Structure formats: C-alpha cells, structure tokens
Amino acid sequence: xxxxxSDARLITPTMLGTWLVLAxxxxxxxxxxxxxxxxxxxxxxxxxxxxxxxxxxxxxxPSFGHGAFFxxxxxxxxxxxxxIAANIWVSxxxxxxxxxxxxxxxxxxxxxxxxIYFALMTIAFGQIFWTISVKxxxxxxxxxxxxxxxxxxxxxxxxxxxxxxxxxxxYFVLAVFAVVVVLLWRLVNSPYGRILSAIRQSEVxxxxxxxxxxxxxxxxIVLSAAFSGFAGGLFAMAQRSAxxxxxNLAQSGLIVMMTLVGGGLVSFWGPVIGVxxxxxxxDVIGAATNAWMLxxxxxxxxxxLFRPEGIAGTAKLIAERWRSRSATPAVLSSETRSG
Amino acid sequence: MFDLLPHLLNGLVLGLLxxxxxxxxxxxxxxxxxxxxxxxxxxxxxxxxALALTGPKPPLPADLAALWLQVPIGWRYGIALxxxxxxxxxxxxxxxxxxxxxxxxxxxxxxxxxxxxALVLEEILRLTWGTRDHVLPIPQSMSxxxxxxxLIWSTxxxxxxxxxAIAIGLVWLLIEKTPYGAMIKAGAHDSxxxxxxxxxxxxxxxxxxxxxxxxxxxxxxxxxxxxGIRPHMGVDAxxxxxxxxxxxxxxxxxxxxxxxxxxxxxxxxxGAYASEWSLLxxxxxLVAVISFRARGLFGKKSxxxx
Numbered sequence: 001x002x003x004x005x006s007d008a009r010l011i012t013p014t015m016l017g018t019w020l021v022l023a024x025x026x027x028x029x030x031x032x033x034x035x036x037x038x039x040x041x042x043x044x045x046x047x048x049x050x051x052x053x054x055x056x057x058x059x060x061x062p063s064f065g066h067g068a069f070f071x072x073x074x075x076x077x078x079x080x081x082x083x084i085a086a087n088i089w090v091s092x093x094x095x096x097x098x099x100x101x102x103x104x105x106x107x108x109x110x111x112x113x114x115x116i117y118f119a120l121m122t123i124a125f126g127q128i129f130w131t132i133s134v135k136x137x138x139x140x141x142x143x144x145x146x147x148x149x150x151x152x153x154x155x156x157x158x159x160x161x162x163x164x165x166x167x168x169x170x171y172f173v174l175a176v177f178a179v180v181v182v183l184l185w186r187l188v189n190s191p192y193g194r195i196l197s198a199i200r201q202s203e204v205x206x207x208x209x210x211x212x213x214x215x216x217x218x219x220x221i222v223l224s225a226a227f228s229g230f231a232g233g234l235f236a237m238a239q240r241s242a243x244x245x246x247x248n249l250a251q252s253g254l255i256v257m258m259t260l261v262g263g264g265l266v267s268f269w270g271p272v273i274g275v276x277x278x279x280x281x282x283d284v285i286g287a288a289t290n291a292w293m294l295x296x297x298x299x300x301x302x303x304x305l306f307r308p309e310g311i312a313g314t315a316k317l318i319a320e321r322w323r324s325r326s327a328t329p330a331v332l333s334s335e336t337r338s339g
Numbered sequence: 340m341f342d343l344l345p346h347l348l349n350g351l352v353l354g355l356l357x358x359x360x361x362x363x364x365x366x367x368x369x370x371x372x373x374x375x376x377x378x379x380x381x382x383x384x385x386x387x388x389a390l391a392l393t394g395p396k397p398p399l400p401a402d403l404a405a406l407w408l409q410v411p412i413g414w415r416y417g418i419a420l421x422x423x424x425x426x427x428x429x430x431x432x433x434x435x436x437x438x439x440x441x442x443x444x445x446x447x448x449x450x451x452x453x454x455x456x457a458l459v460l461e462e463i464l465r466l467t468w469g470t471r472d473h474v475l476p477i478p479q480s481m482s483x484x485x486x487x488x489x490l491i492w493s494t495x496x497x498x499x500x501x502x503x504a505i506a507i508g509l510v511w512l513l514i515e516k517t518p519y520g521a522m523i524k525a526g527a528h529d530s531x532x533x534x535x536x537x538x539x540x541x542x543x544x545x546x547x548x549x550x551x552x553x554x555x556x557x558x559x560x561x562x563x564x565x566x567g568i569r570p571h572m573g574v575d576a577x578x579x580x581x582x583x584x585x586x587x588x589x590x591x592x593x594x595x596x597x598x599x600x601x602x603x604x605x606x607x608x609x610g611a612y613a614s615e616w617s618l619l620x621x622x623x624x625l626v627a628v629i630s631f632r633a634r635g636l637f638g639k640k641s642x643x644x645x
Contacts, residue, residue, distance in 0.1 A: 062447050062450070109626065112633070113633075115446060116372075116374055116446045116450065117585075117589070117634075119374065119447070120374070120581055120584070120585045121629070123581050124582050124622060127578050127582075128619070128622040131618050132619070135615055135619070248574070249574055249578060250458075250574065253376075253454050256454070257454065260451060291462055293459075293461075294458075294459055294462040296458070297455050297457075297459035297462060298455075298459055300451075300455040300458070301437065301452060301455035301456060301459065304448055304451045304455060305440050305441075308448055
C-alpha cells in the first residue's frame with residue numbers, strides 16, 4: 001500500500017465518478033434491456049461485498065459464512081419493523097446492530113484463527129445461523145421466510161420520502177451506498193486499516209510490533225458483520241421479505257466469488273466491479289440459457305487459475321504495461337492497492 | 340434407557356456413514372493440505388453415475404441397454420459400486436490437473452478453485468438428470484426391514500454402515516501399513532525432502548486426489564438409497580464433512596472417525612428429544628469442543644494455519 005494523495009482524501013475522483021454513473025442508471029437501464037430492479041440489487045450487494053472485502057481483501061481473512069451476517073441483518077430489519085417500531089432508521093439500526101452482535105459472537109470463537117482453519121470455522125458458523133433460520137419457525141417463518149416487510153418511508157425530520165417505487169428506492173440505497181463507501185474508504189486508509197493490512201501480510205510480525213492482533217481481528221469481524229447486516233436489512237426491504245437461502249453455503253460462496261472476480265484482493269473497488277459483472281451476467285446469460293452457472297463457474301475456475309487478481313487487477317496490469325510502453329521505461333510498480 | 344437404544348443405534352449408523360463421507364475429504368485436506376469444496380459434488384456425481392448404471396434407462400445403445408437390464412439388479416448394483424467411483428476418478432484427475440497450479444500458493448486459491456468446480460459439476464448434474472428426486476434401486480436382499488427388540492429396522496442402513504466400516508478399515512490399512520501411506524504422510528510433512536528421496540510427488544498427489552474423489556463417489560452410492568438423489572445432495576453431505584474434520588482435528592485419521600461417531604450419536608440422541616433441532620446438535624458440539632480445544636479433538640499444529 002502506497003500512500004498516494006488520493007488515499008488521504010475523504011472523497012476521491014473515482015468515488016465521485018462511480019456515484020455519478022450510478023446516479024444515471026435509472027435513465028438508461030430499461031433502454032439496454034435490463035429491468036430497473038437490478039440497479040437496486042447491484043447497489044445493495046455492492047455494500048455487502050465491500051463489507052465482506054474488509055475481511056478478505058483488507059485483513060486477509062477468508063470468510064465462507066458471510067451470508068449469516070447478511071441474513072441476520074435481513075431478519076432483524078423485518079423483526080424490528082414488526083415488533084419495535086415501523087421506522088426505517090430504527091429498522092436499519094436494528095439490522096446493523098444484529099449483524100454486529102452476530103459478528104461479535106462468531107468473532108469470539110474464530111478471531112484467533114487464520115487461513116483455512118478460519119475458512120472452515122466460518123463455514124460451520126454460517127451453517128449454524130442457516131439451520132436456526134430454517135428451523136425457528138415462530139421467529140423467522142422457517143422455509144417460508146419472513147413476509148410482508150414494508151418499504152418504510154424515509155423520514156428526514158422535515159420531509160419524508162416514499163420509497164415503494166423502485167426508482168425512489170434506488171436513489172435511497174444509492175445515497176446510503178455513498179455514505180458507506182466514504183466510511184469504508186476512510187476506515188481502510190486510516191491507521192487502523194494499515195494495521196489490518198499489516199496483519200494480512202504477517203500476523204506474527206504485526207504482533208511483534210506490539211499490536212494486539214486478536215483485538216484487531218475481532219473488531220474487523222464485527223465491523224464487517226455489521227455492514228453486511230446493514231446490507232441485509234436493505235435487501236430485506238427491497239425484496240419485501242427475508243428468506244433463509246441468503247445464508248446458505250452456496251450464497252456465502254457467491255459473495256467470495258463476486259469479490260474475487262472483481263479483484264477485491266488488489267483494489268478497493270474490486271468488489272463493486274465483481275457485483276456488477278456477476279449480477280448483469282446472471283441476467284444476460286440467465287435469459288439466454290438456464291445453465292448460466294455452468295458458464296459462470298467455468299469462467300470463475302479459469303480466473304482463479306490464470307488471473308487470481310481479478311478484473312481490477314488485470315485492468316491495472318494492462319494500464320501499467322501501457323503506461324510503461326508509452327512513457328519512459330518505468331520501474332515495476334510495487335503499488336498493490338489504490339482507489 | 341432402553342428407549343434410547345434405537346436412537347443410539349441409528350446415531351452409530353449415521354456416524355459411520357458420515358465418516359465414510361468425510362474420509363476422502365480428510366485424505367485430501369490432511370495429506371495435501373487442500374480443501375476440496377467440490378467433495379460434495381463428487382459425492383453427488385457418484386450417486387448419479389450409479390443411478391445411470393443401475394436405473395431403468397442406462398446410457399447405452401438400445402439393444403445393449405436391453406441386454407444390460409437382463410443382468411440381475413444385485414450384479415448391476417455391485418458393478419455400479421465399483422465402476423461409478425472409477426468414472427468419478429477420471430473427473431478427479433481433471434480437477435487435480437487444474438489444482439496443480441495452486442500448490443504452494445495461498446490455500447485460499449485451491450478452495451476457490453474447487454468452489455468453482457463444485458458449481459460447474461452441480462449444474463452439469465442438474466442439466467443431465469433434472470432437478471427432481473431420484474431413487475437408486477438396490478437388490479431385494481438388501482432392502483426391506485427386520486424386527487429386532489420389537490422395532491422395525493431398515494436392513495439397508497446396516498449394509499451401508501458395514502460398507503462404510505470396510506472402507507474406513509481399508510483406508511487405514513493404506514495409510515498406516517503400506518509404503519505408499521508412508522510416502523503420502525511424508526509428502527504432507529516435508530515435500531522437498533520427499534522429492535529429494537526420489538519420490539514422484541506430483542504423481543503421488545494425483546493418486547491421493549483421485550483416491551479422495553473415488554471415496555467421495557463411493558460414499559455417494561452407499562448413502563444414496565437412504566437420503567435420495569437430488570442435485571443438492573452434495574451440499575447436504577459436505578457440510579457435516581467439514582464439521583467433522585474441524586471437530587476431529589485436521590490431519591488426524593482417528594480424530595475424523597471418532598468425530599463422525601460423536602456427531603452421529605449427537606444427532607441420533609438429540610433426535611429422540613427434539614427432532615426439529617437435531618441437526619443443530621452437531622454444530623453445538625463443534626462449538627463446545629473448539630472452545631476448549633482450538634485444533635479439534637486430535638488436531639496438531641498444521642501448515643494450513645500460517
């Protein structure tokens with residue numbers, strides 16, 4: 001990680017560009033043959049993928065049960081809405097806190113693990129949450145899920161927006177996405193974020209420098225789970241329901257896959273690229289053939305074999321080669337992450 | 340106490356079946372330090388291949404198929420039990436050839452690669468055989484039930500448990516009593532030294548991976564008549580397998596077997612009191628054990644942790 005000037009900024013040009021492009025989506029999405037709801041999905045899953053990448057990309061902790069936190073957030077959103085207060089901020093806070101709490105619970109058991117052992121433990125914990133969501137009928141509705149979750153009006157004190165319409169909902173989640181991106185960007189580029197990437201590179205060395213590695217890992221698990229739960233809450237609202245299947249092993253694997261395809265290991269924006277590619281591929285290939293997972297799975301296998309750094313990494317490599325060809329013979333850049 | 344007997348016995352049978360399912364996974368994770376997420380799909384593949392061989396519509400030319408259907412079901416089942424794992428082994432060879440590129444890298448890549456393979460395999464199964472449930476035909480002599488202690492028991496479950504026990508025994512013999520086993524274990528411990536001693540390590544790894552694949556497929560065939568055949572069966576099977584490996588401790592053969600029996604008993608006995616929640620008992624068992632023994636029951640420090 002090199003400290004370029006844009007790392008320190010609160011809002012980078014890339015962020016502004018991404019927001020602007022995303023803001024125009026409802027204007028042309030129908031014209032290119034996609035349905036408007038996919039925009040909502042892309043933005044929500046991007047929040048989820050960015051939160052997940054806090055573990056995988058930033059801290060090097062491969063979580064294969066992240067769906068649990070997303071799902072817990074989704075159920076929490078519905079349950080707060082039904083039982084505590086039908087207010088969007090209260091419900092979203094409920095989703096965030098429930099995700100954080102689930103993260104704390106899991107983190108206490110796994111924060112001292114790393115590598116494949118960590119991955120195996122997250123799979124086991126993901127399954128625990130999934131089993132509970134399927135079996136605890138009185139709370140989660142079992143396999144039928146939690147239905148009739150409302151898209152609550154966005155109450156801003158003076159004005160209140162209605163987001164039952166997909167376009168309105170899209171702008172709401174986009175605004176939320178913008179805030180989350182700024183927060184996560186700050187987090188990753190703060191001293192705290194630097195220590196996390198130090199842990200990714202060498203846990204032993206970081207510990208010898210005097211940092212409490214366990215506490216850092218536990219806290220990042222909680223943070224990642226909290227944001228994932230928050231995304232889950234948004235997803236429950238967008239879908240108007242919460243189902244156990246977002247928590248299963250395959251779905252938890254998909255978020256790893258999206259993050260990796262996009263290039264989450266080398267770029268902050270990788271997870272977002274991955275989500276966009278995955279969801280659009282799902283709709284486009286899925287419309288042409290019902291075997292889309294066959295093609296996507298094959299593509300993923302090839303990617304892991306030949307380009308494990310993902311789309312963002314490949315793009316960066318091409319850009320670097322192009323630059324070194326056009327400019328003076330540059331020194332091989334050691335830059336691994338930047339906006 | 341006597342009321343618990345059927346649950347204990349069912350639990351024991353389930354434990355043996357789980358051990359059989361986890362066996363191939365354990366070999367690959369313990370000796371090659373690679374997590375094979377495609378294990379469940381290979382397990383399902385075995386069951387489907389057996390279905391193709393024993394079912395009413397074998398994938399053969401019409402007259403050959405008619406001839407094949409003349410063969411008694413017992414023989415067909417027996418042949419499927421051997422041929423289907425071999426066919427799955429061929430798929431295993433292909434997967435291992437891809438996986439070679441990830442050796443020596445972060446184990447995460449092997450895990451992701453096999454996750455992709457699992458997606459592809461499951462989709463192929465779904466495309467070829469459809470999403471509906473299938474039943475694997477078994478010989479008359481193995482089906483049905485018998486009465487013991489005033490209860491009806493399914494005969495096949497005991498045959499399945501017996502086959503599982505035999506497979507476990509054979510694998511134990513292979514890794515503990517043959518020079519190949521010694522080489523495999525040494526290869527996991529210090530691959531450079533093993534290479535220096537003139538052992539062809541890449542062939543050895545291929546062999547272990549194919550063996551793991553064949554065991555997965557074999558488990559699929561043995562378990563199929565009990566749990567049914569559907570594209571999703573792989574995921575249902577692979578999750579307990581992970582759990583057992585973590586519970587028993589990575590790289591420990593008896594750890595995995597004992598963990599399987601514990602999980603089987605936990606599920607069986609808790610099924611007596613709260614059948615809805617019996618699946619949860621194995622997760623709670625895992626959490627309880629790893630809270631006190633972080634590396635599982637018999638785990639040693641593994642290369643995978645670094």
